[in-house]
Amino acid sequence: MPQSGSLEFIASCYLDLHMGVPFCLSPSEPSRPEAPQRLALAWTLGLRHQSGSWPPSSNPVAPECAIANSHVGADGWQKCLGQGLGSTVAEVCSKPAASAMKKPFGLRSKMGKWCCHCFSCCRGSGKSNVGTWADYDDCAFEEPRYQVRREDLDKLHRAAWWGKVPRADLIVMLRSIDVNQTDKEKRTALHLASANGNSEIVKLLLYRRCELHAFDSKKRTALIKAVQCQEDECVLTLLEHGTDPDLPDVYGNTALHYAVYNEDKLLAKALLLYGADIEAKNKCGLTPLSLAVYGQKEKMMKFLIKKKANVNAIDKFGRTVLILAVCCGSASMVGLLLDQDIDVFCQDKSGKTARDYAVSSQHNIICQLLSDYKEKQMSKKFSENSNPGKEAEE
Template identity: 75%
Template sequence: MGAEVSPKPSAPPLKKPFGLRSKMGKWYCLCFPCCWGSGKNNVGAWGDHDDSAFREPRYHVRREDLGKLHRAAWWGKVPRADLIVMLRGPGVNKRDKKKRTALHLACANGNPEVVKLLLDRQCDLHVLDSKKRTALIKAVQCQEDECALMLLEHGTDPNIPDVYGNTALHYAVYNEDKLLARALLLCGANTESANKSGLTPLLLGVHRQKEQMVKFLIKKKANLNALDRFGRTALILAVCCGSASIVSILLQQDVDVFSQDASGWTAEDYAISSHHDIICQLLSDYKEKQMSKNSSQNSNPEQDLKMTSEEEPQRLKGSENRQPEKMSQEPDTNKDCEREAEEEMQKHGSNHVESPENLTNGVAPGCGDYGLIQRRRSRKPENQQSSSTENEQYHRPEKKPNENNKVKSQIHSVDDLDDISWPSEVASEDYDSLYSNYETYMLLNEQLNMDFNDSASLSKIQDAVLSDEHLLELQNNQWEQLTIEMEQMENMIHVLEKELSETKEAQLPLLNQKGEFEQEFSTLRSALKQEEEKTRNADMLYKKGREELKRKQEEYEKEFEMNQQHEQTLQTRAMEFRTVRNNLDQIALCQMKDEDLLHENCILQEELAMLRLELDIIKHQNQLKEKKYLEDIESEKEKNDSLRNAIKLTEETLAKTVFQYSEQLITLTTENKMLSSELKNEKRQKERLEMEM
């Protein structure tokens, strides 16, 4: 793979149109050179997407790297018998110096007979070479269809990627090999597997401008929204490469025109920056069509009903918090509902609190929840008026303003909260109790006017107010729980309405698909009829062929009988020939033996002569050695004689010295004895002298 790679050309920076800036700062298009310009002139250099995976698909083979089996698999010119002998050993999966098996080499060089033998020997199909490529990838890469189909029949995995992340389908798309691509997809090849550049087979076909393969993969339902590592869709890649035909194919599939890459650029931005006028026109036409479709869908009455049903709960939730100015802008039907609600309120009078049944029945038909909300607002001023009239009637003193305010707040809270549709039993009991408390309070209030200075009446009023407050707190807690449940129910209704609208929207494409399927079914029916006609014709041809085969079979049987007779005669002659040949072989063997013996005799005589010469040389050498040894012996004898004489002299001198030393010893011993005797005498004398002293 020693090909020199040309250096990358420097890419000019691309500024974003319309004054937009990328999130990554100043953006440079480094993914494809086709982003730097337009047309097919730029196809070939890849920028950040490396094209080296598709260069030099075949192996660079050297003889010293291969063993016997590898050479046979590569050349494929070895006889079948020799190949079978080679495959008997355990080295079927043995690798050469570059990690290639015999199957790799046979597939790369297109030797299907060798591949078949290796597959029969159950070789490993998933061994990887130095670039992690299987034998299937090499067969597809080198466009050896027969070898690739054989591997797929034996169950090779088509989804194993190589070093670059490319699968066999990537190489089939690159080579525009539809047959292999179809076979790979039938065997379970993944159309969404991306290589290290983030390119799926479809994105690779778009980038390399393989129009036929793009159409083929779209028919096989490849993902049109797949992204490369720069976040580019198939449409953006087609625009970058300047391929208007592929752009039109993708637009027919209703792809997203507004999708952005990692830098925030759309397909239209790339088309404008690279001055692809045709592509710009295609994109603008497609956008106009989409806008017209959307406007026609929005004008559909069914969808208007869906929108109103979805917006109604939100409108009801927000109506309580709206201002009076917004209320004036509601439709005339809501105003009618308000008027009817006010009339009902006036019928019941201003001095009495309404029961929940009257309140619910007082709403005009057709007003719905909106009428309840409006009635709730319209009732507040009535209650305020009633409370003010009560103040005027009873002429309460100025010392009790807090009590009056408490009563008013209680009445207003009751009026505000009785619009909610509570359960009938709970609501009726609560309202009856509140109404009875209210009547007692009014009676106490009258007594207060009559007996203002009575302390007992004041305590009764306080007790009634406290009991009312306690009841109101309990009722408020219950009403809060019920309001929460109502809100949850409203949310559930809203969610269900949304789901209904979504299901209806989902049914539209299903209906379209149903029509498409019916069309396909009709086309398939016609295709089936054509195939049935073809099968009938094929059956007719088959019958004719069968009759011809029967005739040929009879002829072959006759020829076979004749051949058997010839074979018998040949066998008898072969037996005779073998006997003659055996006799000739025996005679030839005898002659060969005689010749061998004569030759051996000559060789032995020559060897004897050589040995005699060697013996003479050895004898002469031994004589010379004997002379040297004799001379050495004589010289050694002379040395021994001189040494003996020296030894004798030394012995004599030693004897003399020994004699002298012995005499000296004797004299010394005698002197020693004399001295010892003298010492003894002196000791005795000393002892005597001491005794005398």
Template identity: 55%
Template sequence: MRKTFRGGIPEDPWSSGSLTSCESDSLGGGSPFAPPRYRVHLEDLDELHRAAWRGDVPGVERVLVPGGPGVDKRDKKNRTALHLACVSGHPAVVALLVDRKCQLNCFDSYKRTALIKAVQCRQEECATILLKQGADPDLPDIYGNTALHYAVHNEDQSLAEKLLLYSTNMEAENENGLTPLLFAISGKRQQMVEFFLERAANLLAVNKCQRTALILAVQCGSANIVSRLLQQNIDISSQDMFGRTAEDYAIFNQFTGIQQLISEYKEKQTPKSLPQNNNPEQEKMNIGVVLLSGNNTVHDMCQSQLPENKESKEEEQDLELPSEEEEERLKGRENKQPQVEEEMKQHTSNNTELLGSLPDGTAAGSDDDGLNQQFPRKENEVHDRPENKTPTENNKVKNQIHSGADFADSMQSSETASECELSHSTYENFLLLIEQLKMECKDSVSRSRIKDAFHLYEHLLELKNNDCERLRAEIKQMGNTVSVLQKELSETKETKLQLEHQKIEWEQELGSLRLALRQEKYKKENADVVCNKVSEQLRIKEEECRKKAEMTQQLKWTLRKLIKELRMVEQQRNDAQQQLSEEQNARILQDQILTSEQKEPEMAQKKMDSEVFSLAIFKYVLVCEYIF
């Protein structure tokens, strides 16, 4: 058989044709997991898209001047520059386009956003920029797959974790009804399955064929995933739209390992049955012995047997009685059995003593044999019967044995009314037997003793009837108690069912709270990382500022020192100039006196002046060089 697809729903639930069932469930309508990169032809692109595709940041800036084409302009294939930059992996271009206020959630021809394309092409840095700027991670494409579905397909846990950090819907369904967890199971991606199970993904989700996570794992033949799901206490009795369970698929596909896993899990979940009585014939024999025993024996045995019959009916109706109570009842029954046998022997000996007062002659006559054997017969029915009985006596003994067996059956079914009726029938048979023997027995003494025995037996029957009445009342009271207990049991079951439903709801709520807590934890960790980075940058800047301040202070000190030295040089220069001027004045006076007398001193004076001037210039040059 082959499986054909119509609208994403398989016609044949068993066979998968050319595709496995898990592969067919993963694919939606077409082939969403073809190579994710665009087939780019330059003639389809304008200048902005070419620059974005190449990662040319200056080219993009040049195109995005005021009055140029819009940042969200599309090419001939309905793609924006942001789509092309994300596919080609140019985070700088993505950051520039985002800074220029481009639309983050634009669709291409397959209704995929730039974030989906970044996840498809495993461009984590580009995806991070888009998520930080508020891109919507839950927008599906034409196949219903979100960015998280494609992260699962790529088995990219880092991107999946980042998507969940920005409040991505972990239960989003594609067109086949597959959540990311079901999608990971269908693709046999065990690491991603573990990833979602650790984050409390919904195990009750089903696809459009109503297949649970366990059924999908069995269909794919992944024993590891099946074992992991069974550890989560998943429901193995769930059926898909075709009425098949996970175990049915395991049997049909001959996955013996998976079938064994499910069987072992089922055995662990099945409650153990309560112990039952494996020897009903022994109970019947005990009841038959009680019939042939005395009054107290009937009383004790009825008390020990009738409640057990009631309890056995309760066990058939409800297998949830505690095993400890049942063991105590069984022990009580075993403890009472020796008491019953002792009482039976005592009452048998009492009957023998009462009948022992009959004359010996009556036992020897053929006509009186039946009478003499009537009362000892009750003892002989318990033990081995003698072989020297007449045919009439044997028939009577058989009748009494049948009566005892009927009475045992009535006790086994807990019918006390039938028990008393059988006792009266035995009494009537005894009266008929007495009347028959009275016609044959002519001895007055024997007849009086027969009457005494008859009255004794009648008294025993009255005691038995009283016990029967008391047992009826006890059984009726016990029946009322059982009905009350059954009502309480049904109420307990309803309460238990409500608590289980409430437990499931609380577990789901707890899972969502855990997810929210993890998301908050991830956000806090990211915030701490950002804070640490900012603190480190501030520390570096503070260190640089401190070094600059130290250098500035050092320069100030050097400048002050140089200014002080310059002032000292200027003072020296002024002193030298003053001294020189004084000397010049003195020499002028001397020149005026000696002008006419000495030309040579004049020449010497000029030479000296020139030397002094040269010396002053030299000092000035030295001072300037020292300053600058």
């Protein structure tokens, strides 16, 4: 058990208070991450700097000064610890009560990335359009939120979606109703509550031991819906209770794919912290990194590369991440990939390399970047072959 007053203890208290889990840090609980991981997650939730950045060091444990620089502050944490389990985030946060923090990750933008024709920048008649994108199915990203009609829902599902039922009434209701019953779209109450951000109802449903891994009509779990809709508190509650982050939907996308598509680094960090597979492929063979490049989401691309995602991943058409970056016409992404240990000679199933796509699209800057990279590689190999003894000594 961490010592009272230590940063690790404060982080544990915050998680226990906010997530509604037992007030302890027992290593024997398999569903709970190790203490440093929980500390990192606590940093994500409440100990972040005003800029919303993650600690720059490779160690996930935040420095002691983090509390003083966070929007909660040291006094707020002491107040939180002093008031016991009944405290709420709103009570310790220095932000005005009028802006109640429904989202623990309140410093980052919400949604705004969904459109009817995703990745439209790669679909026009410009240089990016080299006949590649028609092979990929974007419909998975078209409608993140559920379309709900009141008349289609029963009493429990209405309560889960709108969340306006008094807690006492909901507890009585849950005693007499099957919490896993589904509507016409195969959605459970947990799906609806998670998708609409009703975290207190999510906790009650989990307390009643509802099915964590039930699938809706598109084979999506409640976790996937919460990530899609960026309902942060619901995501963290589901992860804390042992939801598998790697279950794919009908399109093969995992929760991490949707976090990447939303450019939601904080949820992506939380998913990876709970063991999400960074190399999971959807039905098009796109890993989260491939998806980031495909969608020209450069910040997510940098984030995933730092998390050691495979830069040589190949999709079902044999296209590498580099080929996708070339097809997007993004010289900056190509440059970032060339800084890694990457294969520039790999051919896709049509026999084309990254350079072939760059030439056919008349991306002159990218062609020059690839030529320069090849020259450096050839020069490096020549130098190694000329000095085999020196290399062996090293």
